[in-house]
Amino acid sequence: MSPLLVLLGMIVTPASALTGQVDAIPIGDSVNWFERVSRGPRPQLRPFAEFRAKRPEKRYSVTVPIGKPKPSVALPRIEGPVDSRLPLVVIDAGHGGHDPGAISPHSGKREKDITLALARAIRDDLLASGRVRVALTRSDDRFLVLEERYGIARRLKADLFISVHADAAENQQARGASIYTLSEVASDREAARLAARENKANVINGVDLGAHSGDVSAILLDLTQRETMNVASDFARLLQREASGDVQFRTTAHRFASFIVLKAPDTPSVLFETGFISNKEDGEFLASPAGQKKVARGVRDAVQIHFARQIAAR
Ligand SMILES: [Zn+2]
Secondary structure (H helix, E strand, O other): OOHHHHHHHHHHOOHHHHHOOOOOOOOOOHHHHHHHHHHOOOOOOOOHHHHOOOOOOOOOOOOOOOOOOOOOOOOOOOEOOOOOOOOEEEEEEOOEOOEOOOEOOOOOOEHHHHHHHHHHHHHHHHHHHOOOEEEEOOOOOOOOOHHHHHHHHHHOOOOEEEEEEEEOOOOOOOOOEEEEEEOOOOOOHHHHHHHHHHHHHHEEOOEEOOOOOOHHHHHOOOHHHHHHHHHHHHHHHHHHHHHOOOOOEEEEEEEEEOOHHHOOOOOOEEEEEEEEOOOHHHHHHHHOHHHHHHHHHHHHHHHHHHHHHHHHHO
């Protein structure tokens, strides 16, 4: 049969032949039928039940075991003088393990390697000052969920938590460092986007490995948290001031957003985006030992002034 005949055959087939027992509307007569029906009593509708598929007799569920963050992740070694009266600074090298972070389009260098090198440089400078104790959340190429990172700081009763990162942007001209502190409301759209990107470190193949607890946001309203956030903001300003001789900062250097890694309610925390590895100059600076030393020097000076102020205020 030619396609045309098939088409004609479909048109002339009475509707009743297609629909079985359903009240058929003879084609060509549908206008009259509609007028008749809309004037007359409503036609009886068949109950829907008989068109429905049978109810499933058994309900199935699939349980996927996911690696919940172990509360007992091994605590890192505290380095420096054995004197618990000295302030403890926890340095967190962003990303690690399967999570490379941003990747430089120029050198192929990965954020996770740069942040680890920076964290080590900062630790060395802080230890050389002899004024503080230091612990690194990771000292090798391993993955930690965000809650484990600040969890380490809390369990060690750290006085300051600094998460070290390097930014990336599509616009390769974008450069400069910035310092982020916690706020439920982001200071600007870019800060919100960055927080969303950094918070994604917890998600692997669509599974969030972080703790799904509401208590963190509840604690946010706590006075302790307010005080913690104020101290963190003070430190962020200080860090910008002390590091700006050696490190180029963005025009608006202190920004706010809801970073999971900054949510320790009792440890003042900042996220230091040390520059853009998507920018050639920034990338080379951050990957070089000389650049890393400069970043470390800025952090060391800010940390020393910060704790001197804290002691003076007591
Ligand atoms: Zn990062």
